[in-house]
Amino acid sequence: MKILCIASQKGGVGKTTLALNLAYFFAGGGLRVAISDTDPQGSASDLASLLENIDIVNLTDVFDAKIIDEYDLLVCDTPPYLSNRLPELFAIADFVLIPMKAGYLDAMAIKGTIELLEKSMLTYNRLKGGIVMNMTMYRTSITEEVRTLIRETYSIPLLNTTLMQRVSYTRSPITSGVFNSEDEKAQAEIVDLATEIMQHLDLTVS
Ligand SMILES: Nc1ncnc2c1ncn2[C@@H]1O[C@H](COP(=O)(O)OP(=O)(O)O)[C@@H](O)[C@H]1O
Ligand SMILES: [Mg+2]
Secondary structure (H helix, E strand, C coil), X not given: CEEEXXXXXXXXXXXHHHHHHHHHHHHHCCCCEEEECCCCCCHHHHHHHHCCCCEEECHHHHHCCCCCCCCCEEEEECCHHHHHHHHHHHHXXXXXXXXXXXXXXXXXXXXXXXXXXXXXXXXXXXXXXXXEEEEECCCCCHHHHHHHHHHHHCCXXXXXXXXXXXXXXXXXXXXCCHHHXXXXXXXXXXXXXXXXXXXXXXXXXX
């Protein structure tokens, strides 16, 4: 089983949105996919009622290595209450995806998460990571400016895929992902992102 962890200590950058859409992409491609339980206050069960073909697993079982053989891929979303457990998660992850918005403050805000990841990568050779720009806007040069800044500032690679601000993503939790929407551009973005991640994870879908 491969573990894809979606992390950023900053909220509202699209971690849960990308976790769901990537999980749907991989499940649609025939992989046995689980999402880790994301909320002790019970919203995970709310999420469960929305999920099709994707199981929710308890993070404790992941740490105990109890579910290793049952799934091909575990997508691990990291809500704020898990922030202090990121090092533990990075220790078992294969790939850490760090979503960010295209802004200068946003570029600075991922510094802490990047430093944690870099530290983990020194210990765990298998571990890889990538930054992805999410919620970018049309007709502005800011995205390219921030992409340049990210490349110059951080050693973690910036993925080529950029996801734009699209209503279909906002709606995607109730449509079982953008693949059930009419938004082909959003679908193409998720396919591109998943393809980049698969190259790093040595995964293939049918
Ligand atoms: N590419 C996108 N386009 C439009 N809305 C998005 C996009 N990505 C995320 N959102 C929206 O932004 C908000 C925050 O996303 P969420 O996934 O909850 O972030 P996080 O889990 O990092 O806190 C949600 O309302 C979500 O629907
Ligand atoms: Mg979230």
